[in-house]
Amino acid sequence: MLEIRRGTKEDIVQVAAIYDHILTEEEEGRAVIGWIRGVYPTENTAKEAVKNDDLFVMTDAGRIVAAARINQVQVSEYADANWKYQDILPEQVMVLHTLVVDPGQSGKGYGSAFVKFYEDYAKEHNCPYLRMDTNAKNQAARKLYARLGYWEADIVPCVFNGIPGVQLVCLEKTV
Numbered sequence: 001m002l003e004i005r006r007g008t009k010e011d012i013v014q015v016a017a018i019y020d021h022i023l024t025e026e027e028e029g030r031a032v033i034g035w036i037r038g039v040y041p042t043e044n045t046a047k048e049a050v051k052n053d054d055l056f057v058m059t060d061a062g063r064i065v066a067a068a069r070i071n072q073v074q075v076s077e078y079a080d081a082n083w084k085y086q087d088i089l090p091e092q093v094m095v096l097h098t099l100v101v102d103p104g105q106s107g108k109g110y111g112s113a114f115v116k117f118y119e120d121y122a123k124e125h126n127c128p129y130l131r132m133d134t135n136a137k138n139q140a141a142r143k144l145y146a147r148l149g150y151w152e153a154d155i156v157p158c159v160f161n162g163i164p165g166v167q168l169v170c171l172e173k174t175v
Contacts, residue, residue: 007055034135094122136167
């Protein structure tokens with residue numbers, strides 16, 4: 001049975017294992033995400049999310065298959081983006097960060113289901129403006145988000161999460 005809940009300290013090891021699995025897929029040429037092992041994401045990424053109480057995990061039959069951070073923190077790089085909706089209050093914006101699906105579980109609709117949860121969560125918290133980002137290299141994520149109705153507001157060149165040379169695709173949608 002599929003469930004999405006807040007992540008706990010006990011979930012950190014499993015979430016970090018998903019990060020590791022994705023990084024291995026990238027290192028072996030089976031995925032292009034734009035992440036670097038030991039730089040981002042790391043176990044500390046999950047620990048920080050739990051500490052801030054904004055890690056969410058998706059479980060299927062009790063096993064974590066996907067995770068992300070959901071909060072109202074717009075990373076500093078967002079200030080450089082040419083958003084369609086600029087004259088809005090920060091408290092009206094919900095942000096999805098570091099959405100991951102275990103590569104061994106891809107193709108099962110977990111990513112789409114997680115984004116739907118994020119959208120519903122934003123509505124429940126009176127945040128009609130949704131924002132997220134991905135690396136321009138990550139064509140799979142870009143296709144998924146486009147299919148789910150997100151538009152690419154801008155691409156911001158930057159050092160992102162310690163990774164140099166990122167072309168940060170800033171995406172948005174309203175609910």
